[in-house]
Amino acid sequence: MMPTPPSPAAQPTGPTGNAWVPIPFTVVRRRREIPGTVTLWLAPPEGYPFAFRPGQFNMLYVFGVKEVPISISGDPGTPVPVAHTIRQVGMATQALVNLKPGDVVGVRGPFGSAWPLEHARGHDVVIVAGGIGLAPLRPAIYSLLRHRPQYGNVVLLYGARSPRELLYARELERWRGRFDMEVLVTVDRGDRTWHGHVGVVTTLFPQADVFFSPQNTIAFICGPEIMMRFTVRELLDRGVPPERIFVSLERNMHCGQGLCGHCQYGPFFICKDGPVFPYQKLATLFGIREI
Amino acid sequence: MSAETVADLVTRLEQHPFTQGFPTSALDKLTQAATLQTFQPGTFLLREGRDADHFYLLLQGQAAIELYLPERGVIRLQTVGPGDVVGWSWLLPPYRAAFDVTVINTVQAITFDAARLRRLLDDDPTLAAHFLRRLVAVIAQRVHATRLQLIDMYAVKGGRP
CATH class of the missing domain: 2.40.30.10 (Translation factors)
Structure with a gap:
């Protein structure tokens, strides 16, 4: 018999069928x-x-x-x-x-859990991605653009190590060409062939400030943890409410169901309670060395 | 400098994030060392090792802080644009620029003559306090960003594969 596919509806979503069989x-x-x-x-x-x-x-x-x-x-x-x-x-x-x-x-x-797109309706959406962190955010971008009228301004800030390490470069160009989305890209290191911004992703915020209203913003962040920590600070400094900042965490997930304990992060299991968390849930854990 | 030019400079200084909120008397003083200039792409605002004789408040355009490495060519370390400042080597001896700063897109800037600016700050401790507080904030931001760059955070395990 064909195993039951996992339900996509609940949040966090865990397979309800035979989740152990690949x-x-x-x-x-x-x-x-x-x-x-x-x-x-x-x-x-x-x-x-x-x-x-x-x-x-x-x-x-x-x-x-x-x-x-x-x-x-x-x-x-x-x-x-x-x-x-x-x-x-x-x-x-x-x-x-x-x-x-x-x-x-x-x-x-x-x-795992999903980006809370339903809570983003009517808000400006700021998406901050670093390196390969753009991959888990791309489905959210597709969804936002598919239902574009439901949201306020949509702003993507993306940082990569170098111009040749920009993920989905052609798609970034396409998104940048749209009139209903702002795309700001930076690299940590450039050369003379790169005419874009050079600096870490947080240095894009002064440019991005005109595109979103902090009190009415929801933010999705994914990238290296250090990048997320500094991005959260920038957003909080600007007045984005902490309950509307969401991050995606990475740990050593194994079972996918919060049973094996490999991905434990304080009181949470990333595979089951995350990977997408409201920052408020993690505020006291973020940056603690022992975790 | 005509009264009109001074008034225009004061207006621009009032709007620039670096000098926003300075007392009008301080802005008036600063105009004594300032001119409005435009720089074409490819020109240098500063050259590594040469006299750091200017300080810039960028109004428009984009410039890059660069370093030339033998066999690796020019490394673009950071870009700066409207609202940013360029140069602080003019403040401390030996007043020598540490990096190249190259114009990428035509830059319009308020350019300060460094020697005159130093004299203005020496003569007016209140102006110096305002000015240096802002400059330290800029330096702190740059140091933070540089530390993050140093981590090379995307190098090994940058996010979930």
């Missing part, structure tokens, strides 16, 4: 994004209904190697084939990055 998905497309990073599109078995909410992740199992949590980076409006943008950082991700169309990978999920 379903064999087939790689149907592969695109190299930036050095060491590819996007894989995975097709489920025929008749397996897969849906997800922006911000959720799947556990991807390279048979015989290891299972790793990978954010879903595609459009929730067209959830299959499922897009995952993967950066090579270890053995399992190296194996994933090397997969080719026709290869099979085990998929469990989707797991």
Whole structure:
């Protein structure tokens, strides 16, 4: 019997069916994004209904190697084939990055909480992404743009290490070309061929200030934890209410259901309670060395 | 300098984040060392190792703080734009610029003659206090940003793969 697919409706969303059994998905497309990073599109078995909410992740199992949590980076409006943008950082991700169309990978999920797009309605939305952190935010951007009239100003601040490490560069150009979205991009290091902004992502805020009204803003942040901490400070300094700042955390997720304890973060399990958290929940934990 | 030019400079100083909120008397004094200038792309506002004889408040355009490394070429360390300031090496001996600052897009700036500006600050402790407080804030922001750059936070495990 086909295992029951996880429900995409609840938040956090956990599989209600057999969440322990990886379903064999087939790689149907592969695109190299930036050095060491590819996007894989995975097709489920025929008749397996897969849906997800922006911000959720799947556990991807390279048979015989290891299972790793990978954010879903595609459009929730067209959830299959499922897009995952993967950066090579270890053995399992190296194996994933090397997969080719026709290869099979085990998929469990989707797991975890989602970006609260329903709470963003009527608000300005500030999205701050760093490096590969743009991948878990891309589904939220797709959703925002699909239902664009429901939101106030939409502003994306994106920082990467260098111009050649800008993820989804063509899409950034396309978004920048829209008249209903502001896209500000920076790199930590540039050269003479780069005519854009140089500086860490927080240095974009003075430019971005004119595009959002802090009291009426909801913010979504994803990137290295240090980047998120400093971004939260910038937003708080500007008067964005702490309850409307959301961050996506990364830990060593294994079971995806808050049972194994690998991804424990203070009183939370990132896989079950997160990865998307309201900052207010984490305010006392953020930056504590022991956690 | 005509009265009109002085009035225009005072207005621009009132609007620039660096000098916003300064007493009018302080702004009036600052105009004694200031001129409004335009710089074309490719020109240098400062050159590494040369006299740091100007201080700039950027009104329009974009410039880059750069460093030339043999065999690696020019590294663009930071870009600055409207509302930013350029240069603080003029404040302390030996008044020598530490980096190149190159114009990327045509820059309009209030340019201060460094020697005259130093004299103005020396002669007026109140003006110096206002000025240096703002300059320290700018330096602190730059130091914070530089520390984050030093971490190279996207290098190894920058976010969920």
